[in-house]
Amino acid sequence: MKRFLVTLLAIGCIAVLIAGNKHWKEKTFVAAERNKQEVKVKTEEPEIDSEEAFIKLAANWPEQAKKNYQLALKEGRPFTILIAGSSNALGLDDTAWSTIVKKELEQAYGETIQVIVKSYDLTSRQFIAEDKLAELITVQPDVTLLEPFTLMDNGNVMISESHQTIEEIRSALAEANPEHVLMLQPPNPLYQANYYPVQVEALQKYADEEDIPYLNHWTAWADPDSKDIQAFLTDGDESTTPSEKGHQVWAEFIVDYFIEE
Structure with missing residues (x-):
């Protein structure tokens, strides 16, 4: 009888230990899952906030x-923004507006965008004839x-x-x-250019008619008919390229x- 009671007591102890261990594991599992969910929520919240912040920065975009x-x-x-055009207009060094814009956009949007600059010392006719469109x-x-x-x-x-070249580029x-x-x-x-302003006016009209967004940065420059504009150009009266000040004004526009503060 004594042996039976000892055996029964031993079985009871083992049962209690097993039940206790099972209960502890269940509590640990539940706590771990709760922690996982909390970590997940905390991780996802900044991602949502960042996405909304980036969208706000792009408020002016089409x-x-x-x-x-x-x-x-x-x-x-990554979202790819391509800046393309003639070398004289885009510039080639660190003070060029295209370089400044690339740096500012990639800094503001981080790894969510990449900015690529392609410039050519060509007319639109040469651009097509030399198949540079393939590069874009x-x-x-x-x-x-x-x-x-x-x-x-x-x-x-x-x-x-x-304008036909623009259409070819757009279609491709x-x-x-x-x-x-x-x-x-x-x-x-x-x-004080003569025919050139006619070309630019025709470009803006073409953009309006074709429903193509047109960024008229000329509104940020000095009046082209006044001598004030000379400070924005490299060599005064006869210059066809922007000075550092001109590139800065263009870049800021x-x-x-692209970045709505």
């Missing part, structure tokens, strides 16, 4: 571009800000042909990416458009 950017954010892929297609941009060689075409290419980029958004801008203003 609606299609904003939708495409939002989709890129959700998919976790290879970039697979989501948005292209194009300076369509307007000043390079001055005296060399008819306005209608210049849209074929490569159906959601692509093209934007246009003029090159820099000149001092484009940055203010």
Whole structure:
């Protein structure tokens, strides 16, 4: 009888230990799962906040571009902005407006976007003839800000042909990416030019008629008919390229458009 009671007591102790261990494991599992959920929520909240913050920065963008950017954010892929045009207009060094814009946009949007600059010392006719369009297609941009060689075409290419080149560029980029958004801008203003302003006015009219977003940065420059404009150009009266001050004004206009503070 004594052995039976000892055996029974031993079995009871083992049962209590097993039950206690099972209960402890269940509590530990529940606590661990709760911690996981808390960590997940804490991790996801900044991501949501960041996404909303990035969308706010892009408030001025064309609606299609904003939708495409939002989709890129959700998919976790970089959104590509291509800046293309003539070398004289875009500039080539660290003080060039295109370089400044690239730096500012990539700093503001972080790894969510990439900015690629492509410049050519060509007229629009030469650009097509030398198949440079293929280089733009290879970039697979989501948005292209194009300076369509307007000043390079001055005296060399008819306005209608210049506009035809824009259409070829737009069609080719849209074929490569159906959601692509093209934007246009003029090159820099000149001092007391004659035919050139007619070209620029025709460019803006073309953009309006084709419903292409047009960034008229000339509104940020000094009056092209006054001597004040000379400070924004490299060599005064005869200059066709922006000075450092001109590049800065141009950069500020484009940055203010792409980054809504």
